[in-house]
Amino acid sequence: MTDTTYATGPSLSLHIELSKQDELYDLHTHLMGMGNADFWINTILLNETILPTNKHFEDDVIRKRLGPLIWDKNSNAFYGREHVATVVYNLREDPNGPTYIPGSVHKAIFDELHIQELGREMDHLGISFKEDFSYDVVLKREDLKKAFSLSNSNSDVVQVIPEERLGVYEQTESYRSPFKHWIIFNARKQKMEIVCGMTVEELRKLIDDESAMEHIYNPVQRDARAHIINAFSMCNDDGTLPRSIDYHSFRGQFTPEFYPRHFALKDSLYEQRLDLLALLLQHVLQRYQTCSPPVTYCEFSVGVGDLSKPWIFDIFSSFPSQSDISKSEERSHPICSTSFGKLIQEFPWLKPKFAHCVTYRFLAGFNRQCINLTDVDKNDAANSNPANNNLANNDLDDNEIKQYKQEEAIQLLAKAPQEAIHRMLSEIVKSKKRESSTRFESLEKELKKLDDIEKKYANFYHWVVGLDLCGDELGYPYCPFVSTKFIEHVNKVRNANDGNPNYGLRIHGGENVAAVNSTLPGYHLFVSYMYIVVLSIQYLQQELKHGIRICHGVAFDIILNYKEEKENQSQRKSSVLVAEMKRILKKILKTIPLEVNITSNYYLLGQSVRRGNGKKTHSLKTFFDFGIPIVLSTDNDGIWPIYQCILKHVGHHSVAAEFCRAIYSGIIINEGNLGNMIKNSKTYCFDKELGTLRKTDMKKKEPEEEFQIPMVVLHPKLISYIMKTFYKVAPVNGNNPFYEYCKARNGESTDDKYELSDEKCISLAPVALAITYLTHSEWAQLNSCKLEYDIMFANSQNNQSKNFETVRKECKNIYNKFMEGNVINLTADHDMTITEDGNSFTSVKFMSIPPSSEISTLKQIAEKVTQSESKVSIIFGFCSTLDIKETVKYL
Known part of the structure; x- marks a missing residue:
């Protein structure tokens, strides 16, 4: 039972009511946003057992146990560890490889590495497999650039700044750069590649790997450690919890302060060591089940590019809950053991028989910025810019897709709002006519990858229960989910023989928006942005009827309250659009929940959007008054501290801490609010068996009118x-x-x-x-x-x-x-x-x-x-x- 010590007054009864709950759900969280700086630094980076140095890999046992995880596309499984170790060892001795017998497993592994693609670059850089292949994780220079929030594109200039921040010039008697070119196996992409960066071994020397932060007395090393802490969690410059003034540097700076800054080094780590994904997953599930009340269900958002890679999905599906296991035989596609599951014993820090009570599922994340807002042909764009030379192939990463620059996207909304609205409306019209999209084509190709992997895993849509539109909203209100292919995809999964009728869509909306004062000319930027969001959601509800959730949505409060604003609004066309949005939202939000994340919003959003003040960080009164279902979630509970509630209740971390904070701050004011929020998370989850909202439940609640274009x-x-x-x-x-x-x-x-x-x-x-x-x-x-x-x-x-x-x-x-x-x-x-x-x-x-x-x-x-x-x-x-x-x- 939850400790209610220090709870007083009206909140005491709410804390007691919270303690009586058997379970909680977390519907909104991003897997790579989990694990705080302590986990990533002390558990992983500073641990030589988990991340051995290149010297350690001279040991045959370590080389076989922790060498590259290489995927056999033919058998849909990881190659045997001993075979991989042999091939990589031979490669370091002879880059051309010995004469492997055609058809042998060693020949197959060697061919998978595509060594010949590196030959010319290796000659140019003067590097070799023998001297420059690294088993140790290499923190790439580009990822360090993002982690330190640097914008200069010149590689040499970029390198100097991390060197200065990590104290390279002060910690060595004669300057020796820790950066060099290395050959690594990128397990995320399943290919050898050449990168410039520093090994984890070098980083440890700079940040004092033998002492806890509070025992580092060398100011240079202390600052270096603080910079690395800030690459994983949003903190004060010295690595401690943020001060009130620090929040001002976070808020409204989704890019780059939140993303990619706090994700970049994680990319360097897990793309070379996929087993770290398993360690992260076990860590998160363990935290959930030790909450009080425990979290028994969660939905992780993971980029569609990763989720559709068989070798990553295999790892993600390796830890079914006890509930999943017990029900497996009842399903037409029972849960099977995974290839990675057979290798777990090779990683002592992983629990081979990890018994837990948390049923977890995935949402495939789509980057909202990867759309075509121009009328330039994609292939022409790729040819005109060598940096985009991957556009024409089918293996696109989110950041490789041609993007309309954010500032240009913002200016489109500010200077030509009618044009921005029409670009979205044109996609809705095409969808109504069942015609192909022109602006969302790249993301539609990413969508196809889900269907491709489903052919290899019959239970794929048991684990993947929906899609998530995520990424920095500022300038990008456009919703690709309105396109015909996305709608057909949802209906296909729902209506399959063993389909999931709750398969759904989550749309990040109304979070990082420019809430311009209504007396200013720029007000129409905010209005046109929100108008596009609202029209998209209205159309999706018309087409899909149910299974839609809005992540954050705090800016909808401004729309629903626009007549009550204290500012003296000028009478403008924007006011007409706001009136229409209010009318639409009052109808459609009756059955579309808002996923509110109070700690996340406090870190990233200013008061102009949150409408909070002082102790009360949010105002949800309007949503409660209009009967809009609210779900409380964590978002990224490793990047901001949700490891203990403000009243220091035992077991109050993760979702439990969010509820405690909402009660303490007066956001949740009565048992009805509390009970409904807990119930909503169960009603609106996308899991086939746990979600309780079905299409039949919506018949009396559907909008009375269809979506109409002006x-x-x-x-x-x-x-x-x-x-x-x-x-x-x-x-x-x-x-x-x-x-x-x-x-x-x-x-x-x-x-x-x-x-x-x-x-x-x-x-x-x-x-x-x-x-x-x-x-x-x-x-x-x-x-x-x-x-x-x-x-x-x-x-x-x-x-x-x-x-x-x-x-x-x-x-x-x-x-x-x-x-x-x-x-x-x-x-x-x-x-x-x-x-x-x-x-x-x-x-x-x-x-x-x-x-x-x-x-x-x-x-x-x-x-x-x-x-x-x-x-x-x-x-x-x-x-x-x-x-x-x-x-x-x-x-």
Whole structure:
């Protein structure tokens, strides 16, 4: 039972209630974010038993036990340790290798190493396998650069700074750089490669491997140790717990302070020693089951690139829980022993019969920044930039995929929010039509890897229960999960014979966003960002019905409370979008939980997003008031300290410590909040057997309306004119999207008050075409618009055919004003006059109708625009949401 010492007042009863729980779930955590600095440094880096030096590997026993883990693709298992040791030893003696018998296991291992690929570079650097192959882990210079949060791209300059921070110049009588070129076996990629870096043995000398931090009295070594501590956990500069001022250097700095800084050295470690993944996994599971209450279920997010590698998945699936083992025979695909499981005895620090009660599953993580926001062909981009030469192949790592630079992505949202919105809407439109994506193609290729590995492991989707969209949000609200291939993938796994109906999607959203003050012009950056996020989630709920979770989501509080802001908001189009988002969120979040991570958010997010202050780090009141399900999780409990609650209760670490902190700080204020949060984690987990929310449970809770793309309403008389014109001049079976758009919205009413003169219709038709193309992103191609323009006005007696560029430019300007300009009484009105040779060509009035207004049908819009006192013709009503049931007869 949990110790409730030091709990007083109203929180005491909540602590007692927490102590009565039998179990907790952790639905949001990243495996590589687990294990604190003490684990990575004292348990691994400073331990010569786990990481022997190259000198130790002269011993045959150690060489056989801890040499490279090489995967046999044919048998889908690791090669025998003795065979690998023989081949690597021979390689150091003879780089060309002895004459292995074709078809022998030694020949197969030798071929797997692809030695010939290194020949030219080895000659250039003057290195050899005999002198420069390292069994000891090499901490790569590039990874140290990230770990020290350095941005300079010049390798020589980068090397100097780690040397200075690690005290190389002060700790040696004559300068000798610990950096050199080494040949290593990259077990993560299953290939030999040449890297520049320092061995762990060299690092130990610099950070005093014989003393605990508090007993290091040499200031140079103490500083060096502090820098390494900060490469694993977010601390003060001296390696101690952060001060209040330190948080300011973390917050809003997801890149690079959080990632990649606190993950880079872990990459160097486990990509050369895969057994460290097993050690990490056992360490985390042990911590979970020693919590009070214990954590009995968790979902680890792991990059799809790693999860789809058979040799890594084999290790991940080597430690089934007692519950998994007991139920195995009941399944059509029982849990089998793994190849790595047969090797565990080679690693004394691993427990060969690790009995634990934690059922763990995986989510395949997709990096949200690996998308195409440009219209440049991927292969052209790769050819123009040698750094991207892996783009055209199928073995893409997240950081090798062409990315839109973050600053450029932010500026797109700031300067052209309508364009950013349309880029996302175009992908939703393609998905609705079941067409292929153009912006998410790279991530779709990563998705295919999951299906490829599932062919080798029948129980793959027993372990992998969903997908996770992760990475730095700032500038990247776009959600690849809306694409047809992702939706088809989810449905395929759910509907398979032995499928998982709870297989789901987690979307990191509303975390690291620019919460600009609503009185500032940059407010529309925040609004357009969140609008894209909300539309994506709304569409996914329409398509999948259930199995969606939002990670963090704290910025939704700003949307749901926007009318209660103390700032004096200017009336702008942004306010209209916020009103619409609030309406949508109040509906869809009834059955989409928010995964709140209070320690994570306290470290990474400022108060402008968290809406917390002092002791109370968050404000979840709005979410509770709206009945939005909340799940409490840890996120990355090794990077920030969740090893003990503030009241120092026994057994309060990990999830238990998060609940204790939420109670102590007043975030959880009653037993109802506490009970619901614990229940929600069980209801919304993605495991096939443990998750309790099914599609049938959602029938009464589905949104009443389908996802709708913002519409442009045309005057009925104008539609009639356009249809007659096309019928005369365009091929019946021609590809004319604008004509099809007008046809779909042709109303039967020809009431006199809607009539326009034929002359006015002729003048307004070009504007109708241009503005409709601008606001319907699937028709955004300039050539397509020009083609229809030419068809429509080829036989025109006027000069419209000569004014395409003028009309389109003016319409674009007017639309930009709708997205960025101020509005009057929540409706935006703009007049536009196109002139030719100094004379008025046509005059048009544009009107934006917000969803919060009483105008909800096309008929009302038509009445509104025709009743205007404007002297120019009113033909357009922009409306982001219509009451579809009431409007359909007018469309």
